[in-house]
Amino acid sequence: MIERLAQRLTRRRGGAAAAGAFDRRLLAPMMLGSVLNPVNSSIISVSLVPIGAAFGAPPSQTAWLVSALYLATAIGQPVVGRLIDLYGPRRLFLAGTTLTGIAGLIGLLAPNLGALIAARVVLGFGTCAGYPASMYLIRSEARRTGKDSPAGVLATLAIANQTVAILGPPLGGLLIGLGGWRSTFAVNLPLAAAGLLLGALRLPKASHEERAAAKEVRLDLAGMALFGAMLVSLLLFLMEPRADRWFLPVLMAVAAAGFAVRELRVAEPFIDLRVFGGNVPLLLTYARALLVSVVSYVFLYGYTQWLQDGRGLTASQAGLAQLPMFLTGIAVSTVTGRRAAVRGKLLVGGVGQIVGCALLLLLQPHSAVWLLIVVALVFGVPQGLINLALQNAVYHQADPERMGSSAGLLRTFLYLGAMVAACANGAFFGARADTGGLHGLAWFMLAITGLCLALTLVDRSLGRIGSEDSSSAR
Numbered sequence: 001m002i003e004r005l006a007q008r009l010t011r012r013r014g015g016a017a018a019a020g021a022f023d024r025r026l027l028a029p030m031m032l033g034s035v036l037n038p039v040n041s042s043i044i045s046v047s048l049v050p051i052g053a054a055f056g057a058p059p060s061q062t063a064w065l066v067s068a069l070y071l072a073t074a075i076g077q078p079v080v081g082r083l084i085d086l087y088g089p090r091r092l093f094l095a096g097t098t099l100t101g102i103a104g105l106i107g108l109l110a111p112n113l114g115a116l117i118a119a120r121v122v123l124g125f126g127t128c129a130g131y132p133a134s135m136y137l138i139r140s141e142a143r144r145t146g147k148d149s150p151a152g153v154l155a156t157l158a159i160a161n162q163t164v165a166i167l168g169p170p171l172g173g174l175l176i177g178l179g180g181w182r183s184t185f186a187v188n189l190p191l192a193a194a195g196l197l198l199g200a201l202r203l204p205k206a207s208h209e210e211r212a213a214a215k216e217v218r219l220d221l222a223g224m225a226l227f228g229a230m231l232v233s234l235l236l237f238l239m240e241p242r243a244d245r246w247f248l249p250v251l252m253a254v255a256a257a258g259f260a261v262r263e264l265r266v267a268e269p270f271i272d273l274r275v276f277g278g279n280v281p282l283l284l285t286y287a288r289a290l291l292v293s294v295v296s297y298v299f300l301y302g303y304t305q306w307l308q309d310g311r312g313l314t315a316s317q318a319g320l321a322q323l324p325m326f327l328t329g330i331a332v333s334t335v336t337g338r339r340a341a342v343r344g345k346l347l348v349g350g351v352g353q354i355v356g357c358a359l360l361l362l363l364q365p366h367s368a369v370w371l372l373i374v375v376a377l378v379f380g381v382p383q384g385l386i387n388l389a390l391q392n393a394v395y396h397q398a399d400p401e402r403m404g405s406s407a408g409l410l411r412t413f414l415y416l417g418a419m420v421a422a423c424a425n426g427a428f429f430g431a432r433a434d435t436g437g438l439h440g441l442a443w444f445m446l447a448i449t450g451l452c453l454a455l456t457l458v459d460r461s462l463g464r465i466g467s468e469d470s471s472s473a474r
Helices: 002-010 024-046 048-055 059-087 089-109 113-126 130-145 149-179 188-202 208-215 221-240 248-265 273-277 282-307 315-321 323-338 345-361 369-397 400-429 435-458 460-466
Strands: none
Touching: 024 048, 024 089, 024 113, 024 130, 024 149, 024 188, 024 221, 024 315, 048 059, 048 113, 048 282, 059 089, 059 113, 059 130, 059 221, 059 282, 059 323, 059 345, 089 113, 089 130, 113 460, 130 149, 130 369, 130 400, 149 315, 149 323, 149 369, 188 435, 208 369, 221 248, 221 369, 248 273, 248 435, 282 345, 282 369, 282 400, 282 435, 282 460, 315 323, 315 369, 345 369, 345 435, 345 460, 369 400
16 A cells, blocks of 8 residues: 555656656565554554553553663664665665564563563664665665655655554554554564565665775774763663762763764764754754654653553553544645645644643543544644654755765654653653643643744744745645
């Protein structure tokens, strides 16, 4: 279904010669690779309560199942993205899908919560390659064809991610009802097998010239290590922000300073801070991605847990309660996907998040089902708009020679927001996901989305995206 949608969205009026058209054989591995992380991000939301019951773990401990995946992904995305820039997407894509299958097997057999957390770490690294590989392929196809009009393909990528991210909770609820929470890990086995097959058959091999050029580049391993140390220290503190853990922010600051010094001095930096420092619009896009994802993931995990603990729904029912958001998000993405402009999408999406957060304040333990449906419908609007807008912004703002790592950094900031969201859920909920905790989260989300709207309003550079090629995107 997604591949057929991609073909419709990428079709040009009047047709195009095969040599000058986007290679549609790439669509299937691109879509599958890019959705591996979102499906595992969202499917776990309905698994947290049954996993906690199985191992006697409160939400503050099961939150590590969320944070572990995002920590690994936040570190791995720009690392793998840089490797894709150097070596091409094929080898990294195949290695990542292999790790995804291994993670599914670990989760299926895990004897305790610690093993499940380890599975999520492996899964985070395994799902790193799909999205930056897809963005790399879109840019390389634009160079090959000479037609820099990726709105249809970018829209398809966003719709694929939107589909599985919102389909994850109902799918997870169905799988738990059929085979227990372990089935939400086992689903990665067939997905990894399909990814390996499609990647081997359809992704292009690096040319001799590309392999020769890559050999001349020295990887910035020290920069990668400092980047990882910075993120690990940050997450460990956010998970338990206590005064006796003061050394963690200090370690983070030291690692950040070392990382900055290293990247400014080395000839081939892991992340070229000089390029990003001169690209304020891209930095603002990353900041918005962080803020938006805090709100999105607080809702995805916090609201879903409240539906089970606070409202008394089963895992399957909680998953189905998210279905209206899935349908709305897909409809909105499909209607607006061909428009490259991003400013309007961000503004409307921000207002939608504010309205949704306000509705959360109305929820009570016995709230009517229709109100739950309205909440999901409202949150579906920003889900369908904002991710597509951020993706388009990075495509137009990033250095084309660093598209893989720039796309990876977008996901890094999204997952930093997800880690903040996991910490917020643990802090506001405590022993169980009650209504008071949900209302506290709603006020927290309102503050974050208000800040994001302010960043969008003051960023005039957003108005230029899509203004030149809007006619061709229709």
